């Protein structure tokens with residue numbers, strides 16, 4: 001028994017999507033929530049945001065960064081994932097705010113369309129800003145263009161759209177249009193820097209935190225983050241929090257807890273898949 | 284009963300006790316006086332008919348003994364290993380006054396292991412009633428309720444959020460005290476009784492509240508899995524774990540076998556465990572097995588340890604050092620833990636529970652070097668599901684309030700185990716669950732007659 005992969009493919013450099021048949025998750029998922037997967041008997045439990053739902057299928061989009069995500073990228077339609085649990089975490093707080101801006105960076109763009117759709121459905125005007133290192137790392141541009149009223153694209157090297165950071169674009173949008181609510185989702189350092197843009201203007205800004213998790217249900221405390229000086233469990237109290245109250249330095253410190261072990265796991269996985277002519281090469 | 288030598292056992296996760304031989308079992312059971320008013324039975328929360336099963340063992344009828352135990356206790360192989368017998372059945376045994384009590388726990392374990400080896404047949408089921416009951420959580424409470432309800436003919440669906448059923452029995456209590464194949468065998472039996480176990484289902488989200496409440500009855504056995512933290516500075520440094528996280532990584536995810544298994548756990552040279560209960564002892568003994576020097580810090584005196592005496596003794600034998608009357612006030616370190624600052628405590632007066640109250644001695648700070656800290660200072664009920672069920676009534680510590688038969692404030696919703704009692708014991712969870720299952724059965728049958 002497991003959960004069938006129905007579609008899978010590469011979206012950009014090191015970024016992949018997998019559609020998994022998991023009715024118990026798909027039927028109940030809301031924007032902002034995540035799931036936890038364990039690929040096989042020996043696998044680690046890792047959290048991934050639910051980035052789209054279609055009938056009984058849920059989509060996850062992820063960047064291959066270590067053992068589990070590289071292994072996930074090798075899965076093909078018909079393969080099985082041993083465990084999928086969800087939906088986890090609180091859904092995005094949503095109402096008719098007026099003008100919403102959704103900023104996505106790198107693999108964090110994965111979470112943007114579902115939130116943009118929910119914001120539209122709640123009657124908001126929605127501006128999207130998506131940024132990546134270069135056009136080779138950019139994902140979901142078409143999907144975002146379709147759902148947003150307007151979309152800005154930024155790349156660090158100028159290979160597509162605005163030459164610069166998503167934060168620079170956000171600065172312009174904030175000055176010119178004074179939006180009512182902003183989401184910033186991406187790597188921790190990008191969320192830390194980008195959410196500074198809205199602080200002076202006092203615009204409520206939401207980030208989705210990604211600490212290391214185990215169960216995802218509030219049972220272990222591995223996912224502790226500091227928000228407004230208080231320790232919270234990101235898996236049940238979040239993952240979305242008020243950006244201006246988050247202690248990003250503690251988040252980034254805790255994300256580095258297992259750097260050495262992660263290197264060992266990835267090296268072992270790489271040598272194994274290469275030696276047996278693994279199904280997928282990776283860089 | 285034989286115990287494996289310390290030098291051997293601290294290097295692995297195999298069981299410490301090796302069990303009784305049939306001959307030893309018969310001889311031990313023959314010591315029982317077959318009391319007319321057996322006090323041992325009163326000491327057992329589920330009132331196992333102890334003299335009757337001991338009489339069977341004494342006569343060599345081990346399967347007969349198993350049948351008797353299973354009338355009151357569906358998980359004897361587990362209870363025989365983890366019950367605090369010294370304060371329950373054995374603590375009440377008449378022989379204990381002059382001599383040592385009959386080793387009821389060891390005998391219960393022997394009988395259950397004997398039966399399991401012969402491939403036991405699941406108890407027969409009553410006629411199907413057509414009633415559907417949702418059981419949430421697969422710890423001892425949920426497993427007991429599910430088995431009992433299935434036996435009574437109801438259709439049972441059991442939801443478990445983790446990928447493996449068993450609750451604390453699989454993620455908390457280490458294999459050297461409770462081998463996991465025993466838990467699995469008990470769970471297989473419950474499956475054979477027709478209980479549908481849906482893992483990876485978090486009730487409240489994977490199963491919505493309306494879906495849950497559409498069952499004819501709901502049993503909540505969600506436990507007390509929410510870890511408490513001390514709330515002292517430095518607690519979010521890398522290397523500070525709750526006992527739940529540490530034990531889950533090792534017991535459930537097999538981090539001791541990383542990188543063969545993908546989940547890592549920090550390999551520390553010096554570990555400080557905070558707490559004095561069974562959970563603290565388990566965490567300390569697991570850390571020893573991962574090769575660390577382990578110091579256990581507890582606020583009160585050694586005689587106040589809430590942990591079972593036998594487990595404290597074993598932790599000591601295995602090289603765990605105890606620092607009592609000491610309380611951590613700060614965890615030191617920059618990014619990673621480097622030590623724990625503690626202060627000495629003095630035992631004064633008495634607190635609400637009648638135990639002496641530890642009070643800090645001013646200026647008594649001292650530091651213990653450590654590169655890992657495990658906090659085992661207690662757990663509360665996880666509010667994830669129970670916090671969302673409108674109309675539930677709660678006790679002071681967030682536990683669900685129930686009557687003597689597990690009824691909550693919501694009609695047709697029942698609860699037992701740690702979610703109702705606060706962190707307690709396996710046998711209490713089972714006892715409560717069994718009462719609740721019977722009450723559910725009565726409610727459903729009354730309604731059939733309507």
Ligand SMILES: Cc1cc2nc3c(=O)[nH]c(=O)nc-3n(C[C@H](O)[C@H](O)[C@H](O)COP(=O)(O)OP(=O)(O)OC[C@H]3O[C@@H](n4cnc5c(N)ncnc54)[C@H](O)[C@@H]3O)c2cc1C
Pocket residue numbers: 034044045046047048049050060061062063064065066067068069070107110111209210211212213214239254255256258259262263266
């Ligand atoms: C709520 C949440 C939602 C997320 N959604 C996405 C997503 O949609 N797309 C995406 O690409 N990534 C997402 N992540 C991050 C993703 O979980 C990690 O990239 C993944 O766990 C890495 O595992 P690995 O074995 O491939 O890499 P590893 O080599 O094990 O780790 C690489 C880095 O990932 C982080 N990480 C490792 N293990 C875990 C873990 N068990 N839980 C969380 N983080 C971990 C660490 O910071 C680590 O340094 C999300 C994280 C959280 C908490």
Ligand SMILES: Cc1cc2nc3c(=O)[nH]c(=O)nc-3n(C[C@H](O)[C@H](O)[C@H](O)COP(=O)(O)OP(=O)(O)OC[C@H]3O[C@@H](n4cnc5c(N)ncnc54)[C@H](O)[C@@H]3O)c2cc1C
Pocket residue numbers: 365366367419420421422423424425442443444445449450451452455456457484485486487504505506507508530561562565665667668699700701702706707708709710712
């Ligand atoms: C390390 C440790 C050692 C212990 N040692 C002993 C001992 O030696 N002797 C003893 O008698 N007791 C011991 N205990 C206590 C004993 O394990 C507990 O009292 C007992 O397990 C409680 O059983 P339960 O069924 O109520 O809950 P648990 O065993 O906690 O099971 C609850 C289950 O419900 C699941 N769950 C929670 N919420 C949901 C939801 N919304 N949807 C689906 N599933 C959900 C959880 O994942 C879990 O599997 C120990 C506890 C620990 C942590």
Ligand code: SF4
Pocket residue numbers: 326327328329330331333356362363366368371372373387388391710
């Ligand atoms: S269930 Fe526990 S308390 Fe009761 S007889 Fe068995 S070991 Fe003793």
Ligand code: SF4
Pocket residue numbers: 314315316317318321322323324333334337375376377378385387
């Ligand atoms: S109290 Fe002791 S001696 Fe008496 S029946 Fe129970 S086990 Fe036997």
Ligand code: FES
Pocket residue numbers: 212213214215216217218219220221222223224233234235236
């Ligand atoms: S991941 Fe375990 S409590 Fe959040």
